[in-house]
Amino acid sequence: MTGAGEMIDYSFSVYDLEYFLLILTRVSCFIFVVPFFSMKNTPARIRLGISFFVAMLLYQVLSPASAVVYDTVMEYALIVMKEAITGLLIGFGANICTSILSFAGAVADMETGLSMMTLLDPATNQNTSITGVFYQYTFTMMFIASGMYRYLLGALADTFTLIPVNGAVFHADSLLESMVQFMSDYIIIGFRIVLPVFCATLLLNAVLGVMAKVSPQMNMFAVGIQLKILVGISTLFLTVGMLPGAADFLYREMKKMMTSFVGGLS
Numbered sequence: 001m002t003g004a005g006e007m008i009d010y011s012f013s014v015y016d017l018e019y020f021l022l023i024l025t026r027v028s029c030f031i032f033v034v035p036f037f038s039m040k041n042t043p044a045r046i047r048l049g050i051s052f053f054v055a056m057l058l059y060q061v062l063s064p065a066s067a068v069v070y071d072t073v074m075e076y077a078l079i080v081m082k083e084a085i086t087g088l089l090i091g092f093g094a095n096i097c098t099s100i101l102s103f104a105g106a107v108a109d110m111e112t113g114l115s116m117m118t119l120l121d122p123a124t125n126q127n128t129s130i131t132g133v134f135y136q137y138t139f140t141m142m143f144i145a146s147g148m149y150r151y152l153l154g155a156l157a158d159t160f161t162l163i164p165v166n167g168a169v170f171h172a173d174s175l176l177e178s179m180v181q182f183m184s185d186y187i188i189i190g191f192r193i194v195l196p197v198f199c200a201t202l203l204l205n206a207v208l209g210v211m212a213k214v215s216p217q218m219n220m221f222a223v224g225i226q227l228k229i230l231v232g233i234s235t236l237f238l239t240v241g242m243l244p245g246a247a248d249f250l251y252r253e254m255k256k257m258m259t260s261f262v263g264g265l266s
Contacts, residue, residue, distance in 0.1 A: 018068050022083050022165045024055040029087030030156050035098050036140060036149050062160055079166050086168045086265055090159060093261035094152060094254045100186055101139055104193040105132025111201040112232030113225055142247045155258055162266045174264035185253055193246045196239040197232055204231050
């Protein structure tokens with residue numbers, strides 16, 4: 001009630017509903033793919049609620065440049081699919097950057113001798129190395145503490161300005177170039193993260209090689225297994241203060257990939 005018998009008007013046209021559903025489609029597909037929100041630890045009802053309320057906020061500030069024009073239900077379904085693919089690709093551009101952490105963890109475990117032991121990561125339902133799980137959860141905590149999730153939601157809102165509803169144009173050559181560029185950054189950033197462990201074990205291998213020549217009667221294989229694990233874990237402990245700097249590489253790559261994917265869709 002707003003006064004003397006006056007009711008709040010909640011009426012809306014079918015065109016408004018169609019426009020809102022298209023916004024909701026892109027937002028929900030983005031939320032279900034993007035890092036942090038897409039983790040299995042996040043309940044599906046929470047993700048649905050975030051998608052709905054974010055879409056409501058965007059609907060209030062976005063004014064449709066033109067009505068969504070279609071003649072048949074199939075044409076509207078194609079528009080919905082286009083919005084879904086747009087949200088999935090933008091979220092995928094940020095999500096693939098988290099695979100760098102699994103690569104860095106695999107390299108670290110291979111160097112320290114822990115590669116034979118894997119854990120089931122409940123966030124991805126995949127077998128991951130021990131160091132990979134350590135990197136995943138450490139970077140996720142820094143992701144939350146740094147407010148990177150707010151950047152992701154802000155970037156999603158900006159995509160509606162760069163790529164209006166039903167305005168996505170898929171440039172296959174630009175998207176392919178973005179993936180090729182990511183593969184080169186994948187190796188570089190992964191080795192930057194794991195470089196302290198890699199260098200420490202490399203020096204240890206050199207020392208063990210010299211000791212094997214000096215005292216051939218000592219079983220360097222049996223000694224080296226324990227030393228590699230000790231040196232690897234000690235290096236991770238001593239260089240934990242460098243992880244925020246390594247996280248900056250990953251966050252810049254996320255921003256770069258999302259920007260390049262949006263450029264390939266606009």
